[in-house]
Amino acid sequence: MTSNRLMWTVTAIGTALILFVQYCIRVSLESRSPLETIPLLPGILHLTYLRGVGAAFSMFSDNNQFLLLIQIGSILFVTAVIFFISWLLSKFGKEIMKALQFGVGLFLAGAISNTVEKIVFNENAVFIDVRSSQIPVLNFADVSIYLGQVISVISLIFLGIQFFVRQWRR
Numbered sequence: 426m427t428s429n430r431l432m433w434t435v436t437a438i439g440t441a442l443i444l445f446v447q448y449c450i451r452v453s454l455e456s457r458s459p460l461e462t463i464p465l466l467p468g469i470l471h472l473t474y475l476r477g478v479g480a481a482f483s484m485f486s487d488n489n490q491f492l493l494l495i496q497i498g499s500i501l502f503v504t505a506v507i508f509f510i511s512w513l514l515s516k517f518g519k520e521i522m523k524a525l526q527f528g529v530g531l532f533l534a535g536a537i538s539n540t541v542e543k544i545v546f547n548e549n550a551v552f553i554d555v556r557s558s559q560i561p562v563l564n565f566a567d568v569s570i571y572l573g574q575v576i577s578v579i580s581l582i583f584l585g586i587q588f589f590v591r592q593w594r595r
Contacts (some may be wrong), residue, residue, distance in 0.1 A: 429511055429521050435530025436537070443538040443565045450474075451550045462554060473554040475562050496540045503533060525580035532573030538566035 454463075454474035462471040507521070507529060514520060521529075542549050551562045 429507070429526050431523055432507070432521070432526035432530040432533075435527055436533040439531060439534025439569060440537045440541075443534060443569060444541060446565055447538065447542060447550060450552055451546075454550075454552060469555070469557050471554040471556060472552050473562055475551045476548045493540070493543055496536065496543065500533065500536050500540060503529070503536070522580060522584060525577055525584070528573045528576030528578075528580055530573070531569045532577065535566040535569030535571075535573060538569070539564075542566070 450472070451474075454472065457474060460473065460475075462473040464471050511521060539549055549564060549566070551564045551567070553564060553568065554562045
């Protein structure tokens, strides 16, 4: 079976890096008063420390244990699907394309980081405040999840286009 080393490397390093950065920011911003912001780019990007106790921007905050089970289940599901796809591709001597490995690695790093933070602190710290748009306050794990999804979808679209071009040329 092929190893998809890039995906697991991105997941491991990404998770460790996200957890470290988020912990440092949490410790440094926790002593500030609620909703006090630090402008990085005034009017555009601020650090604003908030605590997210639910999922999807603090929705469902009453069911913490249930949400934790869903998070862990989702991570296990994505990991199982990746193992299955890797196994299937290895039967044909193939490997998951690098861009898709990178995207899934980012997605898993963000999901694992949010889950670990939820287990350790019973909440997720959110602090990236983009003032020039309607984007809610988020953290690096959320950014990693979103970037991972975008890269994965673009990779899958590209893979689909490649498949149809090959079929059309036959």
